[in-house]
Amino acid sequence: xxxxxxxxxxxxxxxxxxxxxxxxxxxxxxxxxxxxxxxxxxxxxxxxxxxxxxxxxxxxxxxxxxxxxxxxxxxxxxxxxxxxxxxxxxxxxxxxxxxxxxxxxxxxxxxxxxxxxxxxxxxxxxxxxxxxxxxxxxxxxxxxxxxxxxxxxxxxxxxxxxxxxxxxxxxxxxxxxxx
Ligand SMILES: [Zn+2]
Numbered sequence: 001x002x003x004x005x006x007x008x009x010x011x012x013x014x015x016x017x018x019x020x021x022x023x024x025x026x027x028x029x030x031x032x033x034x035x036x037x038x039x040x041x042x043x044x045x046x047x048x049x050x051x052x053x054x055x056x057x058x059x060x061x062x063x064x065x066x067x068x069x070x071x072x073x074x075x076x077x078x079x080x081x082x083x084x085x086x087x088x089x090x091x092x093x094x095x096x097x098x099x100x101x102x103x104x105x106x107x108x109x110x111x112x113x114x115x116x117x118x119x120x121x122x123x124x125x126x127x128x129x130x131x132x133x134x135x136x137x138x139x140x141x142x143x144x145x146x147x148x149x150x151x152x153x154x155x156x157x158x159x160x161x162x163x164x165x166x167x168x169x170x171x172x173x174x175x176x177x178x179x
Contacts, residue, residue, distance in 0.1 A: 002106050002134045002155055004043050009159040011042025013166045014102050015095075022095040041099040044073065045107075065107060066120045070100045112136030134158075 015038035045064040063069050074097040082089040107116055108129050113136065115128030135151040142148070 002110055003137050003152060004046065005152065006106055006134060006155040006158055007043045007046065007103055008039045009162060010102050010106060011038040011040075011099050013162045014038065014042070014099060016166055017169075018095060018098060022091045022098075038095075038099050041077075041096055042103050044100065045069075045103045061107065061113065061116060063120070065104060065116045065118070067104075067118050068120070068122075070097060070104065074100055106134065109133040110136060 012035060015035070048062060048064040064073075074093050078089055078093040078096050081087070082092050104116060104118065108127060109132055111132035111134065113128070115126035117124060118127050119125060135147070135154055137151050138145060138147055
C-alpha cells in the first residue's frame with residue numbers, strides 16, 4: 001500500500017476537484033479545518049494497523065479495505081455530521097464515499113501484497129492491478145530502508161505532481177493561463 005503521504009495528498013487534491021456543492025467546504029488555506037476531513041477519510045482505512053498492533057494478528061488491509069465497509073463508514077459518518085450540521089446527508093455521503101474509495105483505488109495500484117478483497121463478504125476474490133503505480137512499503141524494515149526510501153521518494157514526486165496540477169487548475173480557472 002502507499003504510505004499516508006500519497007493517501008492524504010490524494011484526498012486533499014480530490015476534494016478540491018469534486019463539485020463544491022458536495023463538500024460545502026469554504027476552506028481557502030490548506031490548514032483550514034475543512035481540509036482535514038477529506039484527508040481523514042482518505043487515510044482512515046489504514047487505521048486498521050492499530051488493532052493489528054495491539055492484537056498482533058494480520059488484519060491490515062482486511063475489512064476496512066472492502067466496499068461494504070466503505071459504504072457503512074460513509075453512511076454513519078455522513079449521517080452524524082449532517083445531523084449535527086443540519087446539512088445534506090446525500091451530498092456528504094457521496095463526498096465521503098468517493099474519498100474513501102480513493103484509498104482503495106490507490107491500494108489496488110500498489111505493488112506487493114495479495115490485493116484487496118473488495119467484495120468481501122459476498123466474494124472472497126482478491127483484486128489487484130497488474131500494472132502497479134506505487135512501489136510497496138515494507139513496514140517491518142523501518143523508514144531508513146533503501147526500498148522504503150525509494151517508495152517514499154516516488155510518493156513525494158506523485159504528490160508534488162498532483163498538487164501542481166491542482167495549482168495550475170486553480171490558477172487557470174481563475175484567469176491568466178491564456179494570457
Ligand atoms: Zn490501505
